[in-house]
Amino acid sequence: MNTINIERIKLARESRGFSQSTLAKEMKSASQVLLSKIEKGLSNVTDDVFSELCLILDYPKEFFYKKHNVYPLKHFYFRKNLGTSMSKARFLESQINILSGNICDLLDAVEIEIDLPFTDLHKTGLSPEQMADRVREYFKLPKGPIKDLIKVVEEQGIVIHLFDFNSDIKISGVSYITPVGIPVMIINKNIANSRIIFTIAHELGHILMHFKGGIISEDRNVENEADRFASSFLMPSNEIKSNLYYLTDEKLGDLKRYWKVSIQALLFKAKDLGTLTQDQYRRWVTKISYYGWRKQEPLEFEISEPKLLYKMLKLHFDELQYSKMELSTLFGLNALEFDKIYLQSYSDLHNYLNEDNKVRKLKISY
CATH class of the missing domain: 1.10.10.2910 (Arc Repressor Mutant, subunit A)
Structure with a gap:
């Protein structure tokens, strides 16, 4: 018999942006008092409460049975500017934990x-x-x-x-x-x-x-x-140092395309190496702000798509013969959410699911 992982009730709630109080207002079968006790393991989850949690939070029951550990945000390193409200931090933590669990599910077989x-x-x-x-x-x-x-x-x-x-x-x-x-x-x-x-x-x-x-x-x-x-x-x-003297708009654009880095990264590097004075650097920063380049620089270049997770997903569809619904169930996600997170990132998997393919080894290599 499957046992509900209490940690994943809070994980599901926070991933949908609910506080305990806002979730309780949506529920007929549980008050905030009961939800608090459930999340702390002090009260059991009745069938009615469980069904309503699945419906409101839009997760299949399999999501709540999964045994993956839920880690605090400090367990991860991230490059960010959160605006650091507690609700945003909790939402981010929940998203990372769900993705981490999905990848761990795939790694069981590869x-x-x-x-x-x-x-x-x-x-x-x-x-x-x-x-x-x-x-x-x-x-x-x-x-x-x-x-x-x-x-x-x-x-x-x-x-x-x-x-x-x-x-x-x-x-x-x-x-x-x-x-x-x-x-x-x-x-x-x-x-x-x-x-x-x-x-x-x-x-x-x-x-x-x-x-x-x-x-x-x-x-x-x-x-x-x-x-x-x-x-x-x-x-x-x-x-790169010799390239960072006498910078102009045109030269920065050429350097950006060549080194595959942003103009802002190039300017910071120039300041760090002393090829720009502090005053010159400040003038460039002012110019970048004026043109709106902090949010969207000109002359962006193409990059390749990641392949490793794609290959892991493809292997499950191919050799392990998972259907999309079965893999969604393995992850504890509904089919639409599975599509949004994974298939929209690897669009050719849509076509691949309809192809006949030869058996491949279970060892993933790049």
Whole structure:
């Protein structure tokens, strides 16, 4: 007999933006007093309450049976500007936990090879910039810009998913490591491509520098460390510095297309390397604000689509012979939500579900 996981009642509620009081107002079978006791494990969930929770929160009953742990927001690293209301933080936490559980479900049936140089900066004495240089060498990257960062990162065994975060949540990306040791990045698909690239590099810094070293001192600014890593990883100082003198609009546009980074990242790098004075940098920042480039820069470039999660989904449809409804049930999602989160991100899966395909091995390689 399936047992309801009490933690997932709160998870479902917060993922739909309900407080206990607002959810209670929608329910006929439970008051806020009862909901509070249910979420704390002090009262049982009756059949009537369970049916109404499934209906109002729009989750199938399988969602509430799943045994995945629910982690607090501090368990994850993320590049963000939340506006930090408690409700937004709880909503974000719930979204990440649901996606994390879905990916863990897929990982039960596949094997991903991880090849990453996890490093404790405190023990090694490395700076984020030195770490970035070592990682480029470890990944065997040539000098110059990284032409396809998404492919490079996924080849090392990191799962990337482009997700449609609620527009009220001002987040660029989040990273974590699953209980089975697979690193995952969830990136906001609605931000500009140049910001997606910097965010992936930023989250790579978190994964390599901040997850394997144990408890990190509160004195360390891990967000600053991840930014410094990303900047040096994408734009090695000794390679780009000579390009950052005498900057003009046209030159910044050329550099953006060549290095696959934003104009803002280029200007910050120039300031950091001393090729721009503080006054020059402030004038550029004023100009960027005037033209609205903080939200939408010109000359955005194309990026590749992540492939690893797509292959995991495809394998379940193909070799494991899951139907879309069965995989939705496995995830504890209704069919429309499954489509929105996954099939709309990998549109060719729609056509793939109607094709006959040969059996493939259960080992995932990029």
